[in-house]
Amino acid sequence: MLQLKNLSEPSLLVDLQKVRGNIARMAEKCHKHKLIFQPHFKTHQSIQIGCLFKEAGVNAITVSSLAMAEYFAADNYSHIHLAMPPIASQAARLQQLARKTNLSVNISCTAHLQALKNTDGISVFIDLDPNYGRTGIDIANHNLIAALVDEVEQSTHDMAGFYVHNGTTYQQPGATKQLHQNALKAIVLLREKLSYNGPVYFGDTPGCSTAQSFEGISHLTAGNFVFYDLMQAQFGSCSEEDIAVCMACPIVEKHHEKQQIVIHGGAVHFSKEQLISPSQTAHFGQLVHLHNEGWSTLQPNCHLISLSQEHGIMQLSQSVFNSCQVGDFVGVLPVHSCLTAHSMGKYVSFDGESIRTMNL
Amino acid sequence: MLQLKNLSEPSLLVDLQKVRGNIARMAEKCHKHKLIFQPHFKTHQSIQIGCLFKEAGVNAITVSSLAMAEYFAADNYSHIHLAMPPIASQAARLQQLARKTNLSVNISCTAHLQALKNTDGISVFIDLDPNYGRTGIDIANHNLIAALVDEVEQSTHDMAGFYVHNGTTYQQPGATKQLHQNALKAIVLLREKLSYNGPVYFGDTPGCSTAQSFEGISHLTAGNFVFYDLMQAQFGSCSEEDIAVCMACPIVEKHHEKQQIVIHGGAVHFSKEQLISPSQTAHFGQLVHLHNEGWSTLQPNCHLISLSQEHGIMQLSQSVFNSCQVGDFVGVLPVHSCLTAHSMGKYVSFDGESIRTMNL
Numbered sequence: 211m212l213q214l215k216n217l218s219e220p221s222l223l224v225d226l227q228k229v230r231g232n233i234a235r236m237a238e239k240c241h242k243h244k245l246i247f248q249p250h251f252k253t254h255q256s257i258q259i260g261c262l263f264k265e266a267g268v269n270a271i272t273v274s275s276l277a278m279a280e281y282f283a284a285d286n287y288s289h290i291h292l293a294m295p296p297i298a299s300q301a302a303r304l305q306q307l308a309r310k311t312n313l314s315v316n317i318s319c320t321a322h323l324q325a326l327k328n329t330d331g332i333s334v335f336i337d338l339d340p341n342y343g344r345t346g347i348d349i350a351n352h353n354l355i356a357a358l359v360d361e362v363e364q365s366t367h368d369m370a371g372f373y374v375h376n377g378t379t380y381q382q383p384g385a386t387k388q389l390h391q392n393a394l395k396a397i398v399l400l401r402e403k404l405s406y407n408g409p410v411y412f413g414d415t416p417g418c419s420t421a422q423s424f425e426g427i428s429h430l431t432a433g434n435f436v437f438y439d440l441m442q443a444q445f446g447s448c449s450e451e452d453i454a455v456c457m458a459c460p461i462v463e464k465h466h467e468k469q470q471i472v473i474h475g476g477a478v479h480f481s482k483e484q485l486i487s488p489s490q491t492a493h494f495g496q497l498v499h500l501h502n503e504g505w506s507t508l509q510p511n512c513h514l515i516s517l518s519q520e521h522g523i524m525q526l527s528q529s530v531f532n533s534c535q536v537g538d539f540v541g542v543l544p545v546h547s548c549l550t551a552h553s554m555g556k557y558v559s560f561d562g563e564s565i566r567t568m569n570l
Numbered sequence: 571m572l573q574l575k576n577l578s579e580p581s582l583l584v585d586l587q588k589v590r591g592n593i594a595r596m597a598e599k600c601h602k603h604k605l606i607f608q609p610h611f612k613t614h615q616s617i618q619i620g621c622l623f624k625e626a627g628v629n630a631i632t633v634s635s636l637a638m639a640e641y642f643a644a645d646n647y648s649h650i651h652l653a654m655p656p657i658a659s660q661a662a663r664l665q666q667l668a669r670k671t672n673l674s675v676n677i678s679c680t681a682h683l684q685a686l687k688n689t690d691g692i693s694v695f696i697d698l699d700p701n702y703g704r705t706g707i708d709i710a711n712h713n714l715i716a717a718l719v720d721e722v723e724q725s726t727h728d729m730a731g732f733y734v735h736n737g738t739t740y741q742q743p744g745a746t747k748q749l750h751q752n753a754l755k756a757i758v759l760l761r762e763k764l765s766y767n768g769p770v771y772f773g774d775t776p777g778c779s780t781a782q783s784f785e786g787i788s789h790l791t792a793g794n795f796v797f798y799d800l801m802q803a804q805f806g807s808c809s810e811e812d813i814a815v816c817m818a819c820p821i822v823e824k825h826h827e828k829q830q831i832v833i834h835g836g837a838v839h840f841s842k843e844q845l846i847s848p849s850q851t852a853h854f855g856q857l858v859h860l861h862n863e864g865w866s867t868l869q870p871n872c873h874l875i876s877l878s879q880e881h882g883i884m885q886l887s888q889s890v891f892n893s894c895q896v897g898d899f900v901g902v903l904p905v906h907s908c909l910t911a912h913s914m915g916k917y918v919s920f921d922g923e924s925i926r927t928m929n930l
Contacts, residue, residue: 218659219636252879274880275834276579294834294880297820297897299578318823321896344881345823345832377878460657463678463705472705474635474654478912482842518737519612519908520634520654521704536681537657548879552838553913555929569915570929 212562214458214500217539220475221458222550224437224557224565225504228454229262232435236418237266243424248272248291250413250433253548255567256557257285259436272413272431276300276307281568283310291315291335291411291431293373295322295345305329314370318346319358323365333368335411338400340393342377349374349396352403359404371409371428372400379416383445390417397426419447439547440496441485450543455557456498456505457542457550459522461534469531475542476520481549487513497524498541503560505541514542572922574818574860577899580835581818582910584797584917584925585864588814589622592795596778597626603784608632608651610773610793613908615927616917617645619796632773632791636660636667641928643670651675651695651771651791653733655682655705665689674730678706679718683725693728695771698760700753702737709734709756712763719764731769731788732760739776743805750777757786779807799907800856801845810903815917816858816865817902817910819882821894829891835902836880841909847873857884858901863920865901874902 212223233249240247249263250272260271260282270289273279279292280303289312296304296315307313308331316337317323326332336358339346347354362369376393379386397410412424413431419442424430437455438448459475480494487493497512498505512530516523524542526534534540544550551557555570572583593609600607609623610632620631620642630649633639639652640663649672656664656675667673668691676697677683686692696718699706707714722729736753739746757770772784773791779802784790797815798808819835840854847853857872858865872890876883884902886894894900904910911917915930 216659218657218663295822295896297578297822299576303578319896325897344878344883462655462657477841477843477909481837482844482909483837484842518704519912523704536655536679537685549837549842552879555915 212502212558212560214502214539217458217558220460220479221558222554222556223456223458223500223505223541224259224559225454225456226262226559226561228452229259229436232438232452232454233262233266236430236432236435237268239418240430245424245427246270246429248289248411248429248431249436250274250293250431251282252278253433253436254551255281255569256565257282258565260285272411272433276303278568279307279313283307287311289314291373293375293431295337296325298325301325301328304332308332316373317358317362320361323361323367326367330366333370334362335371335373336362336369337373340374340376340378340396342375342381344375344377346373346375349400352400355400356404371411373411376412376414376417379414379445383416386416386420386445390421391423393417394423394426401426415442416445416447434548437547437551439550440543440545441483444485444487450508453543453547455544455547455551456500457495457544458500458539459542461536461538461540462521464531464534464536469526469528471524471526471531471534471540473522473524473540473542474520475514475522477517478519478553479550480514480517480522480542480544481546481553482517483546483549485545491515493545494522495542495544497526497530498543500539500541508543572862572918572920574862574899577818577918580820580839581918582914582916583816583818583860583865583901584619584919585814585816586622586919586921588812589619589796592798592812592814593622593626596790596792596795597628599778600790605784605787606630606789608649608771608789608791609796610634610653610791611642612638613793613796614911615641615929616925617642618925620645632771632793636663638928639667639673643667647671649674651733653735653791655697656685658685661685661688664692668692676733677718677722680721683721683727686727690726693730694722695731695733696722696729697733700734700736700738700756702735702741704735704737706733706735709760712760715760716764731771733771736772736774736777739774739805743776746776746780746805750781751783753777754783754786761786775802776805776807794908797907797911799910800903800905801843804845804847810868813903813907815904815907815911816860817855817904818860818899819902821896821898821900822881824891824894824896829886829888831884831886831891831894831900833882833884833900833902834880835874835882837877838879838913839910840874840877840882840902840904841906841913842877843906843909845905851875853905854882855902855904857886857890858903860899860901868903
């Protein structure tokens, strides 16, 4: 069992019960809506956390880099979708990977298809942009999409489906429901125009967590929901209780005149992802009290307001400030769990187990 | 030798000639001003890069975490200064480390000294704050400093010196010279008041890179100068040519209507450290052209303007945009090399060598 008093450095605690709960809820949603659950593993980046998905019946996954695909392929997933377009210099690595697992990749232009020309057995998904503005063909540009479908069908590669990341829900957090419906409508329209009945992968955490309609979608590929974080709680994707990771950081100084503590926990632990709270405070995390089995509710007016490389400054309420001592570990829920998990590279569970990722 | 065309994923390129130049320049400055060079290794976090410091005569180093101290102790440095206060649960690890190397730690209050009570052979530096507001006793509070000195002298631990991180130069980049002088004056005054002639560690990169006076200081402990970055160049700490690390990222899409490219290079590669350029553009990096021996000068009006976890969007000038093809690797100089190096966890040199850090 975890003994807080034995922690000797900043540590990313993971509550595996919450992780199991988050996975089970999304798996149940997929079951209810007849979606295939092919979660994105970019958030946790860990074979050990991946095993909790396997327990929930997951055997096909989504990843965001070739290195991540290679890492998880070693744990024998039946299908790995690499949601990133290939480049020519990756051909040998992709080919090797395709011998281990059913491999698919995103493409959005002829150049991506050409990058696969010396490979075989790699199927492709066409990346579509539902007005997010990052990657993919404009989902409303049916002619351009149809032209690329034709190109794929004339190539040696299987046209396996469409991939839609509805990142618009991150751009307008108050409008998740509407933005989700907009994306679904665009997908349904595309299906009609192209007379297409095959797979459509879809997966932003805000939309997938809250929506009750998934018309037009065949596979759910969200990722962040495994841990959630303060940003998702603020977006309404989850409740505060669903957040499954928490930084544990020692207090290194108390500043009475400013009612602040300095923690050993900086940009290399949290990342510099910032959140503007409803009270207009810009912050990098919020304090919880730690105990050996978990953590408390969020403490009001207790935010991580400043980060340098290894240090963080927390502005506290009077009562929390009074209860803190130099040398104690405080908990801080992260703004963006994907980046915190990547920065930390490993987790500690409340069983006291060290959980590794591909990064450490 | 590095062959750009063989790169198959986002990679952090390091120009070891520039690294050697940056180290040599700071070593020469130390020699000229009769300072002991005890560089901070938090920027590169690599035993292999550390060897370039050894070649320049460095054998005593500064680090920012216990894990980092343990990592470098394995490479036999004669003295490791851990610029972070100890906590009680670290006693066993600290004790083991103190058997391998001369170990010193920062303290700024009685609680830190008490955390060392079950250890021996660990000397202490008192952390002083030159009006930066992060950690340390206010450097002007001579009575409080003297009281802690007394406490240390009555303990079983050696009072080895004072540690001053003049982070004020990061808060007011235009005023480096004045802020450096202010810190020196405060140190000289403290020496007089306490009749103190021992070591004073000092080391912000902006001040140490530009100043020609180091009165009152005995050891120079700067760290970032090994690589520098766009922030330091903007501060005037270095020229653009001194920046020794560069992200190489493949172009995954071109967006003609917006004159933008999307790269595989996101928050997990660059970190989310932002810089406001003189033209008021907020950005995460700036484009350079790559070749097999190095990279070009910074390309004007070519900035990394947006980051998600794995993707970055770059706004380009017309001519650079026209010259870019999907699948090409572009170079991007980072805003904050310490965080980029930490996020990446490894480097590739122009000799084609893979250089590891403690994080991968």
